[in-house]
Every structure is written in structure tokens, then in C-alpha cells.
Amino acid sequence: MTGLIFILLLVLFLPFSSKLIERNLEVFLFVMGVCAAWASHVLDASLITKALISPLKITIAVLVASFLFKWLKHPLEKSVRFISDAIPVPLFLSLVVIILGFLSSIITAIIASLVLVIIVSILKIDRTSEVKFVIISCFSIGLGAALTPIGEPLSTIIISKLDQDFLYLFNLIGREVILGIFMLGIVAALFIQPKPKKRGLSTENDEETYLEIFLRTGKIYLFVMALTLLGKGFEPFINTYIIGLPTDILYWLNIISAVLDNATLAAAEISPSMSEGTIKAILLGLIVSGGMLIPGNIPNIISAGKLKITSSEWAKFGLPFGLITMLIFYLAIHGAKYF
Numbered sequence: 001m002t003g004l005i006f007i008l009l010l011v012l013f014l015p016f017s018s019k020l021i022e023r024n025l026e027v028f029l030f031v032m033g034v035c036a037a038w039a040s041h042v043l044d045a046s047l048i049t050k051a052l053i054s055p056l057k058i059t060i061a062v063l064v065a066s067f068l069f070k071w072l073k074h075p076l077e078k079s080v081r082f083i084s085d086a087i088p089v090p091l092f093l094s095l096v097v098i099i100l101g102f103l104s105s106i107i108t109a110i111i112a113s114l115v116l117v118i119i120v121s122i123l124k125i126d127r128t129s130e131v132k133f134v135i136i137s138c139f140s141i142g143l144g145a146a147l148t149p150i151g152e153p154l155s156t157i158i159i160s161k162l163d164q165d166f167l168y169l170f171n172l173i174g175r176e177v178i179l180g181i182f183m184l185g186i187v188a189a190l191f192i193q194p195k196p197k198k199r200g201l202s203t204e205n206d207e208e209t210y211l212e213i214f215l216r217t218g219k220i221y222l223f224v225m226a227l228t229l230l231g232k233g234f235e236p237f238i239n240t241y242i243i244g245l246p247t248d249i250l251y252w253l254n255i256i257s258a259v260l261d262n263a264t265l266a267a268a269e270i271s272p273s274m275s276e277g278t279i280k281a282i283l284l285g286l287i288v289s290g291g292m293l294i295p296g297n298i299p300n301i302i303s304a305g306k307l308k309i310t311s312s313e314w315a316k317f318g319l320p321f322g323l324i325t326m327l328i329f330y331l332a333i334h335g336a337k338y339f
Contacts, residue, residue, distance in 0.1 A: 003039040004237045007032055011230070011259050011295075015311040022311050026219045029226035029295060036233025047232055055224035062220050062302060065114040066213045073118075080122045089125070093133050094189035101140030101181035104299075105170075109145035109152045113138065113299035117306045129194035131309055135318045136192075138299040139291035139325065140184045143177045145299075146287045152298065154266050154286065162272050162279075172280055176332055180288075180325075216305055223301050231265070238265065247281045251330060254285035258292040258322070277333075284329050292322035 011032050014021050021028045033051075037043040069076075084092045096119055104112035116137050120130055145151030147170045149159040155169055162168070245253065250269065257265050269282050290296035294304045294314050304314060 001237065001240065004036060004234060007036050007039065008234070008237070008256070008259075025294070025311060026222040026226065029230065030222050033226040033229025033233060037229045038233075040233045040236050042232050042235070043229075047229070050232075051225045051228045054228045055221045059217055059221040059224070061108075061110045062114070063213070063217045065111070066217065069114070069118055069121075070210075070213065073121075076118055077122045080119055084123060089123075089194055090189045090192060093192055093194070094185040097133075097137050097140045097188045098181055098185035100137055101144035101184065104141040104144040105147040105151040108150060109141050109297070109299050110302065112141045112145070113302040116141070116299070117303055120303075120307060123194075125194035129192050130307070131313050132192050132317055133188060133194075134303050134307060134309060135291065135314060135321065136184050136188050138297060138303055139288070139322070140181050141299045142287050142290050142297045143180050143184075146283065147174060147177055154262050154283075157266055158270055158279075158283065162270070169283075172276060173283060176280075176284060176329060179332075180329065183328075219305055220301060223295070223305075224298075227295060230259075238269070247278045248330075250278075251281045251285040251333075252326070254282060255289045255292070255326070257286045257290050258296040258319075262286040262290045262297065281333055284333065285326070288326050288329055289322055291325075292318045 011029065015025055015028065034043065037047060087095075096116070100112045100116055103115075107115075116134065120134060123130075125133070142152075146155045149156045149166060149169070158164075159166075159168060254262075254265065254269075266283065266286055270279055274282075291300065292315070294300045294309070294311055300314070303309065
């Protein structure tokens with residue numbers, strides 16, 4: 001257990017203190033995942049097989065979408081440019097945050113994040129505004145994707161584990177998620193005031209090569225494999241120190257989903273014997289905190305990888321913004337106790 005705590009601290013802090021690790025985050029997390037699985041004595045053939053197979057769907061989706069983006073970039077660029085020129089840019093960013101948030105429950109978080117990457121690549125806004133916009137959008141996508149079992153693995157696992165119908169999660173957390181997505185859209189409109197960079201369409205020099213596409217896709221494969229190993233490796237830690245705690249404490253402790261796979265945490269924490277209030281608190285804690293750091297959610301991984309957003313850039317805005325968002329959700333769930 002001491003080894004797992006040490007590994008968790010390394011995962012939390014080393015990417016921010018070492019440029020070498022930050023540039024090779026996927027390899028670092030993979031090594032930490034192997035160490036965590038080995039320390040927990042779960043590094044066997046079945047886990048290795050699962051780690052090799054789990055990333056395949058997202059990897060294929062990313063690869064296909066990357067090719068489509070390369071081939072269709074210019075017509076998409078003209079369409080996005082036309083719409084963004086027709087309305088104020090802050091309003092356009094707000095609508096993107098809201099629409100992608102809701103669509104993610106239907107088209108999956110993976111596709112929604114790939115659409116986000118396309119839009120950001122075309123907009124050509126300043127770097128600070130771009131990073132803030134991407135992070136807010138990923139929070140929105142993470143929230144919306146949890147509404148249906150096709151949105152992301154977390155919701156699929158919960159529906160399966162609780163043996164519930166398709167609309168169970170929508171009925172359970174729909175009100176909070178819908179209000180949260182609109183809130184994120186308003187925040188994007190009010191607090192992101194982008195400064196335009198050079199306009200015009202991309203040139204051949206801006207085009208991503210096929211080699212770059214394959215390299216980035218390989219990094220995402222390694223990233224998801226690392227999260228699978230980390231999630232399984234930390235199960236003893238979760239079972240020993242987290243499961244069984246009061247709902248309020250569980251909500252805040254689920255901040256660890258910023259660095260661990262939230263689907264694995266949901267599978268470990270949620271039980272059919274729990275009340276709906278407890279399930280709601282755990283679930284909202286997981287999906288909100290997943291936006292704080294790059295490893296916390298699939299949309300973060302895809303967007304940061306494609307747009308070259310570093311761990312420190314993400315954390316500088318994502319951590320404080322995520323904590324404020326978690327506090328708002330916490331008061332929405334438990335506010336009756338205090339007011």
C-alpha cells in the first residue's frame with residue numbers, strides 16, 4: 001500500500017516538475033501503471049490482455065477521424081470560419097461548449113472531442129483563450145457523455161452494474177448535468193475574450209503528415225493502456241481507503257479521477273445496494289473532477305495530444321476551475337443541509 005501511495009504522488013507531481021516527463025507523459029504513465037499493477041500483484045496475463053485490447057476502439061476512432069480531418073479540413077475550415085464570422089466569437093465558443101456537451105451523449109465523448117479539435121484548429125485564436133476554451137469544452141463533454149450508456153465507458157459500466165435501463169442516468173443526474181452544461185457555456189461566453197491571430201486558411205505547411213497522425217494515435221493507445229493498468233493497480237488502495245466512506249467525503253476524494261480512469265473508479269465504488277443519492281454524489285464527483293488534469297478523461301487526452309497542450313498549461317486553469325465547479329455541484333446536491 002505504501003508503494004501505491006508513492007506511485008500516486010509521482011503521477012500527481014512529476015509531470016509538473018520535469019519537462020522530460022511532460023513531453024513523454026504517455027510513456028511515464030505506462031511505466032507507473034506497470035509499477036502499480038506489479039505492486040498490487042495483479043500484473044498477470046488477463047490484465048495484460050485487457051490493457052492491450054481496451055485501447056483499440058478509441059485508437060481506431062482517433063485514427064479514422066484524423067484521416068477524415070486531414071482530407072476534409074479545408075471545407076470544414078470554410079464552414080466554421082463562415083459561422084464564426086457571422087456571430088460574435090464569444091457567443092460562438094459558448095454555443096460550441098453547449099452543443100458538444102449535449103451531443104456527446106449521442107455521438108460519444110470521443111467523437112465530440114475530435115470535433116472540438118477540428119473547430120479549435122480552424123479558429124486561430126490566441127493560446128490562452130484556446131486552452132481555456134478546450135478545457136471548458138472537455139468539462140462539458142465529460143458531463144454530457146455520462147447521460148447515456150453510449151456516451152463513455154463510465155456510464156456503460158454503471159448501467160451494467162446496476163442493471164438499469166437506457167435513461168437511468170439521465171433521470172438520475174440529468175437536471176444537474178443540463179444546468180452544468182449551460183453554466184459552462186455561459187462561462188465560456190463571459191470569461192473567454194479571444195484575441196484573433198492571423199486569419200486565412202491553412203497552407204500545406206500546416207497540414208499534418210501521415211507519420212504524425214500514426215505517432216499521435218500510438219501515443220493515445222499507450223495512454224489508454226496506461227490508464228487501464230493504473231486503474232487496476234490502484235483497486236486495493238480504493239477498496240482499503242475509499243469504499244465505505246460517507247457520501248460527502250467520497251464526493252471530494254473522487255478528485256483522484258483527475259489522474260485515474262473514472263470508469264474503473266465507478267466500477268469499484270458503486271454498488272446496487274447504495275441509495276440513488278449516494279450514487280448521484282459519487283458519479284458527479286467523478287465526472288466533474290475528470291476534467292481537472294489531462295489523464296482524467298478521454299476528451300482531455302485527445303484534445304491535449306492533438307493541440308499540444310501541456311500538463312502544466314492544463315492544470316493552471318483546469319485545477320482551480322474544476323474545484324470551483326465541484327463546489328457548485330456539491331452545494332447543488334447538499335445545499336439543503338446548509339441553507
